[in-house]
Amino acid sequence: MKYVSEYRDARKAAHYAKALARVVTHPWTIMEVCGGQTHAIVKYGVDQLLPRQVTLVHGPGCPVCVTPVGLLDAAMEIASRPEVIFCSFGDMLRVPGSARDLLSVKAAGGDLRVVYSPLDAVKLAREHPTREVVFFAVGFETTAPANAMAVYQAHRMGLRNFSLLVAHVLIPPAMEAILAAPGNRVQGFLAPGHVCTVMGSPEYEAIAGRHRVPIVITGFEPLDILQGVFLCVKQLEEGRAEVENQYARSVRREGNREAQQLIREVFRVCPREWRGLGEIPGSGLTLQDQYAAYDAERRFNLARTTGGESPECRSGLVLQGAIKPQECPAFGTRCTPEHPLGAPMVSSEGACAAYYRYRRARGVTGNDQIPKTNDQW
Amino acid sequence: MGEFGLSCPLPIDQYPTVLLAHGGGGTLMHQLIGKVFRPVFRNPLLDVGHDGALLPAVGHRLAFTTDSFVVRPLFFPGGDIGSLAVHGTVNDLAMCGARPLYLSAGFILEEGLPMETLWRIVQSMGRAAESAGVHLVTGDTKVVERGKGDGVFINTSGVGVIEHDLRIAPQSVRPGDLILLNGDIGRHGIAIMAVREGLSFETTIESDSASLSGLVMDLLKAGVEIHCLRDLTRGGLSSALVEIAETARVQIAIDERSIPIREEVQGACEILGLDPLYVANEGRFVAFVPSAAAERALPILHAHPLGREASVIGIVRKGQAGLVTMTTAIGGSRIVDMLSGEQLPRIC
Numbered sequence: 001m002k003y004v005s006e007y008r009d010a011r012k013a014a015h016y017a018k019a020l021a022r023v024v025t026h027p028w029t030i031m032e033v034c035g036g037q038t039h040a041i042v043k044y045g046v047d048q049l050l051p052r053q054v055t056l057v058h059g060p061g062c063p064v065c066v067t068p069v070g071l072l073d074a075a076m077e078i079a080s081r082p083e084v085i086f087c088s089f090g091d092m093l094r095v096p097g098s099a100r101d102l103l104s105v106k107a108a109g110g111d112l113r114v115v116y117s118p119l120d121a122v123k124l125a126r127e128h129p130t131r132e133v134v135f136f137a138v139g140f141e142t143t144a145p146a147n148a149m150a151v152y153q154a155h156r157m158g159l160r161n162f163s164l165l166v167a168h169v170l171i172p173p174a175m176e177a178i179l180a181a182p183g184n185r186v187q188g189f190l191a192p193g194h195v196c197t198v199m200g201s202p203e204y205e206a207i208a209g210r211h212r213v214p215i216v217i218t219g220f221e222p223l224d225i226l227q228g229v230f231l232c233v234k235q236l237e238e239g240r241a242e243v244e245n246q247y248a249r250s251v252r253r254e255g256n257r258e259a260q261q262l263i264r265e266v267f268r269v270c271p272r273e274w275r276g277l278g279e280i281p282g283s284g285l286t287l288q289d290q291y292a293a294y295d296a297e298r299r300f301n302l303a304r305t306t307g308g309e310s311p312e313c314r315s316g317l318v319l320q321g322a323i324k325p326q327e328c329p330a331f332g333t334r335c336t337p338e339h340p341l342g343a344p345m346v347s348s349e350g351a352c353a354a355y356y357r358y359r360r361a362r363g364v365t366g367n368d369q370i371p372k373t374n375d376q377w
Numbered sequence: 378m379g380e381f382g383l384s385c386p387l388p389i390d391q392y393p394t395v396l397l398a399h400g401g402g403g404t405l406m407h408q409l410i411g412k413v414f415r416p417v418f419r420n421p422l423l424d425v426g427h428d429g430a431l432l433p434a435v436g437h438r439l440a441f442t443t444d445s446f447v448v449r450p451l452f453f454p455g456g457d458i459g460s461l462a463v464h465g466t467v468n469d470l471a472m473c474g475a476r477p478l479y480l481s482a483g484f485i486l487e488e489g490l491p492m493e494t495l496w497r498i499v500q501s502m503g504r505a506a507e508s509a510g511v512h513l514v515t516g517d518t519k520v521v522e523r524g525k526g527d528g529v530f531i532n533t534s535g536v537g538v539i540e541h542d543l544r545i546a547p548q549s550v551r552p553g554d555l556i557l558l559n560g561d562i563g564r565h566g567i568a569i570m571a572v573r574e575g576l577s578f579e580t581t582i583e584s585d586s587a588s589l590s591g592l593v594m595d596l597l598k599a600g601v602e603i604h605c606l607r608d609l610t611r612g613g614l615s616s617a618l619v620e621i622a623e624t625a626r627v628q629i630a631i632d633e634r635s636i637p638i639r640e641e642v643q644g645a646c647e648i649l650g651l652d653p654l655y656v657a658n659e660g661r662f663v664a665f666v667p668s669a670a671a672e673r674a675l676p677i678l679h680a681h682p683l684g685r686e687a688s689v690i691g692i693v694r695k696g697q698a699g700l701v702t703m704t705t706a707i708g709g710s711r712i713v714d715m716l717s718g719e720q721l722p723r724i725c
Binding site for chain 1: 647706707710711
């Protein structure tokens with residue numbers, strides 16, 4: 001399949017692994033920021049091809065994982081109301097709040113719909129003028145333009161029964177928080193290719209300069225990641241700290257200006273609490289004043305609660321790259337996808353889910369010799 | 378079923394939709410059975426018109442299975458709930474190594490279902506049963522109030538006869554067995570998803586729904602030593618393999634590069650964030666056979682329309698019971714887990 005199979009080619013992967021082994025002389029720790037990259041790494045075994053000196057740690061780039069419990073509880077309260085049609089991406093349904101998850105709200109009679117686009121929620125609002133349609137706007141800069149477009153369109157149509165429960169977060173402040181954290185061991189970043197497709201690279205150039213850290217904007221296929229690691233290691237070995245663009249087939253330096261303009265039209269930057277990481281200044285988006293009428297928190301007049309996290313869940317450390325999922329004592333025993341203690345175990349971009357799904361068993365390392373082709377028969 | 382026309386034999390202007398009375402045991406129900414079900418499913422055992430079918434003794438071991446079908450939408454590219462209800466149960470019998478003989482069909486109809494829709498479904502069942510060589514010998518109809526069903530639910534149960542001495546079961550799987558797959562995976566799930574979500578691709582993805590009985594009978598007739606068969610349904614290839622690894626207490630190793638996936642299915646999975654290993658199939662199965670038998674089985678599979686792309690996808694190892702590992706496209710390795718939760722509800 002074009003644009004997929006050429007990035008999953010075993011021979012080219014081996015070639016990159018060799019090239020990497022030739023340039024590396026020191027141990028380096030690199031963080032891939034995005035949960036989509038984490039899943040590709042664990043799913044395809046990209047890390048198994050890396051030289052021993054290179055350690056990948058997994059970053060906070062899973063928007064579902066970092067949505068605070070208080071906001072989840074608010075979502076569940078709204079979704080339980082009889083007049084509400086609550087729309088969400090499928091990922092969010094099994095994430096535990098302080099007492100339950102959205103799936104159990106649905107089972108108890110809440111009208112909860114899984115949508116693939118926020119514009120589907122706008123359509124629902126038009127079709128059901130007597131109901132309140134609420135969309136759970138979770139995501140990074142990648143999903144912000146589509147969510148902004150939903151509000152923009154609803155406003156132009158004069159829809160009064162549509163609102164957003166906003167849980168938007170921004171990548172650069174989180175990277176800076178990780179670099180500033182005591183005991184940080186991250187020496188280079190693979191920056192998220194799709195966030196940069198929207199936002200471009202200037203924000204990352206600022207971070208690379210301020211913190212003397214190499215940043216490689218990287219795609220999501222196994223070969224993208226191998227090449228991203230190669231470029232990052234090369235910078236580290238050569239003592240450079242620049243922004244490089246591995247994902248040039250999607251990312252332009254200036255990003256997508258129209259999308260940025262739409263984000264600025266509808267949203268403004270605000271401080272936001274990250275689940276497991278605490279509040280990070282300037283790390284979230286909220287609706288601009290002229291769109292405040294579309295803010296579900298305001299419309300339903302909710303008092304935000306805090307806390308309710310399982311004391312046993314170490315997802316905060318996992319999300320900062322301080323520990324790997326299996327280093328959490330609850331991993332795979334008291335915390336499983338069926339009974340999650342924290343969001344990273346159930347989100348499709350969560351690091352714990354990736355390790356549980358692809359790595360849980362001991363000794364999954366070997367390349368089993370299987371008779372490969374039919375022609376030998 | 379050539380003698381039956383495309384339009385419903387019940388006078389449509391009189392009863393264009395299913396009424397509660399069609400399940401009530403009176404005249405309307407008898408009319409429905411007499412004009413819609415019986416002519417399509419006609420066979421000597423059904424035609425007796427008794428409370429149940431009287432089956433002749435066959436002097437072999439029998440396989441018996443049941444399955445219910447609640448798929449939405451009722452019609453999808455490559456099939457419909459009627460053909461699916463026949464194939465599903467026929468395939469379960471085939472996986473026991475049995476030749477399917479008889480089916481029962483229980484219909485739960487929703488009040489207001491267009492009679493024409495029911496007629497199309499029943500005709501499709503008739504055609505599927507005929508081509509699978511199985512007779513529908515007994516049935517039941519109930520009607521629920523509007524809003525209490527979703528058009529049609531169908532249950533089918535089936536009886537098949539085992540005409541060989543093999544013990545085809547997970548417990549017969551041995552380390553060293555090779556695992557054969559009869560074709561590309563993921564088409565049923567994606568076909569349903571595409572219709573349901575209004576996704577359109579350059580080519581229409583058709584469900585792989587089919588009766589596997591003929592293909593399995595070909596293997597058995599040729600005397601291929603089969604240790605275990607399992608059709609890939611809701612949980613996809615991954616769940617089938619994990620189930621067998623657990624029951625047989627063996628480890629399974631597969632190679633991602635040997636698993637056929639159509640480009641359009643792969644594309645849809647990329648867009649929707651689905652893993653084809655977990656996507657449903659309705660005409661695919663894995664066979665566990667000793668390596669010598671694989672050599673004999675492959676040409677037989679390749680000669681059948683449902684086995685043209687058959688390949689060896691993996692091998693059974695002693696290792697850790699219940700563990701399935703996969704060599705990935707780039708040469709790494711990972712475990713293959715059972716589906717957690719639902720990837721897609723109500724696909725069969």
